[in-house]
Amino acid sequence: MNNPYTGGCACGAIRYECNAEPMFSWICHCRECQRATGGGGMVNVVFSDSSVRYTLGYPKFHDSTGTSGQMTHRGFCPECGSPIAAKADMFPHIHGLTAGSLDEPQRIKLIANIWTSSAQPWDHLAPSLAQIETTPTAAELGELMKLDQAR
Ligand SMILES: [Zn+2]
Ligand SMILES: [Zn+2]
Numbered sequence: 001m002n003n004p005y006t007g008g009c010a011c012g013a014i015r016y017e018c019n020a021e022p023m024f025s026w027i028c029h030c031r032e033c034q035r036a037t038g039g040g041g042m043v044n045v046v047f048s049d050s051s052v053r054y055t056l057g058y059p060k061f062h063d064s065t066g067t068s069g070q071m072t073h074r075g076f077c078p079e080c081g082s083p084i085a086a087k088a089d090m091f092p093h094i095h096g097l098t099a100g101s102l103d104e105p106q107r108i109k110l111i112a113n114i115w116t117s118s119a120q121p122w123d124h125l126a127p128s129l130a131q132i133e134t135t136p137t138a139a140e141l142g143e144l145m146k147l148d149q150a151r
Helices: 031-037 138-150
Strands: 005-008 015-018 024-028 042-048 052-056 060-065 071-076 083-088 091-098 112-114 130-132
Touching: 024 138, 031 042, 031 071, 031 083, 042 083, 130 138
Parallel strands: 024 112, 112 130
Antiparallel strands: 005 015, 015 052, 024 042, 042 091, 060 071, 071 083, 083 091
C-alpha cells in the first residue's frame, strides 16, 4: 500500500493511523447512522480491527442495540463530538471509521449504498453504486467486493 491512512476529530484530541487498505467503504442510510452523524447517512470506511491504531486520545463509545439485535458501538470525540468510529458485535474483527475524519477522504472508493429502505427522500444516491435495502448478506458483500476489485 501507499502511505498509511491517518485521521482524527475536529479539535485534534483524537488521532488515528491505519496501516492497511480499507476492506471496503459504503454509505449506510440506517436511522442510527443518520442520528449519529446528523446527516443522511454515514460514509463508513471499514478496516480490519488490527490495522487501526489510535495515536492520540481515544473515542468515547455509545453502545446501542443495532437492527440485528446485537450491539453496535459508535465512537466520537468526547471533547468536540466528531463521529469517528463504528463497531458491531456481529463483526468483531472490523473497525469502521467515518470518511470525513480521514485526512485524505478522497482516497476511498465506495462500493454501495446500504439501508436504502430508510434513505431520506432529499438525499441523492449515486446511481453508479449498488443499492441494498438493509444490511447486505455475506454473499451480497462478497459480490460487491468482487465487483470492486474488477473496477
Ligand atoms: Zn475532538
Ligand atoms: Zn447505519
